[in-house]
Amino acid sequence: MNSEAYNLLHDGSLALGRAERAGIRVDLKRAKKNKEALTIKIEALTKELHKSNFYKRWVYSAGGTPRNMNSDTQLGNYLYKVLKLKPTKLNTSKKGSTDEEALESLNVPELNTILKIRKLKNIRDTFLEGFVREAVDGFVHPFYNLNLVVTYRSSSDSPNFQNIPVRSLEAKKYIRKCLYPRRGHQIMELDFKGIEVGVGTCYHKDPTMIKYVTNPKSDMHGDMAKQIFLIDDWDPSHDGHSTLRNGAKNGFVFPQFYGDYYGNNAVSLAKWGRLSSTTRWSKSEGILLPNKVPLGKHMINHSLTSIKLFADHLRGIEDHFWNERFPVYNDWKDKAWRQYQKKGYLEMLTGFKCQGVMDRKMIVNYPIQGTAFHCLLWCLIELDRIMYREGWETKIIGQIHDSLIFDIYPPELSMVIEIAKRITTVDLLKNYPWIIVPLSVEAELCNIDESWYYKKKIKI
DNA sequence: GGAACTCGCCAC
């Protein structure tokens, strides 16, 4: 790495050290209460399972020794060797998988109980128990490492602050309702909007992507949703259409950027839209579209009657995506790969080098992932410097790759937002002149004395 | 009988 990169890590660890020292307030009483509530639920589900013929036969098959349903080895043996069920999926050791997708596909009611227990145990033992174990005087102090990740991103541990559940409502409730700001303060989260797409654009400079990230009226994910789901009367403000937009974004666009292909896109989009991956689609299946039409009916009306035909459709879209829509981006991927093969390493715009054996996907992903984080880290250092110098009562308490988490002293709120906005959208671009696209941030805020669970988007 | 390791799973 060059000296600029080197200094970023040094300044970064000092700034992150202050966030570590600040820490996050935990309601330990609540964490313990939630743990107990989960234990009761887990015990009830375990009892239910133990009563089933499914479990009794499992024990019998082991000569009467009790079976541990948390053991994937025992479960896999029973399902695929004793019951001789056909695995729908293999794990890396080429044995029948026992992950969520595999168990769901077997359509055995008791397996759903096991999945439920798994989820609850994960909430209890990884997250809540982690808070209880790591808390000192009512605060957890997650660590942020800058020396562990091959892409020169950060990682976090003890407890890991970068994988706190937010998508699953149940997990989110149990866990985030334990995390609080200091008394009289409020938690705020500031996120870069589409930073990886923006940083990627600084690498490949594709003119169509530049238009997409520069013109606020353009909408890449919306355009892809129109194409993928064959919608003629596209209305971005429509709830149902914004659902399809999310599908296109998370089921096609991002996976394509990461190097995935249309075949997997078809499977994951079918799953997302509740369409069968094995049988022909019917007009009554699938998620409901805005006009109350099931997705299955909509697809069939457009002659897409099965996942096979849908995959063919996506193959054409993938081809158009890379060769017509983003040909310059496509060329950059080739160029980056050839350059790595010639030089044996890759170099980021922020001055970091990655050496070692890498495949094509790593070569096009690492620089974007790392560089995007470096933008966040640079802003964190700048903000920390100002906060420290001026003695703000507001503290930075965490960081999740493209977002900053603050413990806000309410009288300082508007000043924090104003300065953070300046640093992220103006100062950063001066420091890194290779940033050729506008960057923007969005904010989520909790009320005073409210837990992190209640964060809500605010206008800034 | 414990330390250190791998694997599979799952959270982001």
Place this chain on the structure above:
DNA sequence: AAACGTGGCGAGTTCC
């Protein structure tokens, strides 16, 4: 042929 990157847990294995 076919998804980037992490941390953490429980189960199971190996080694001393």
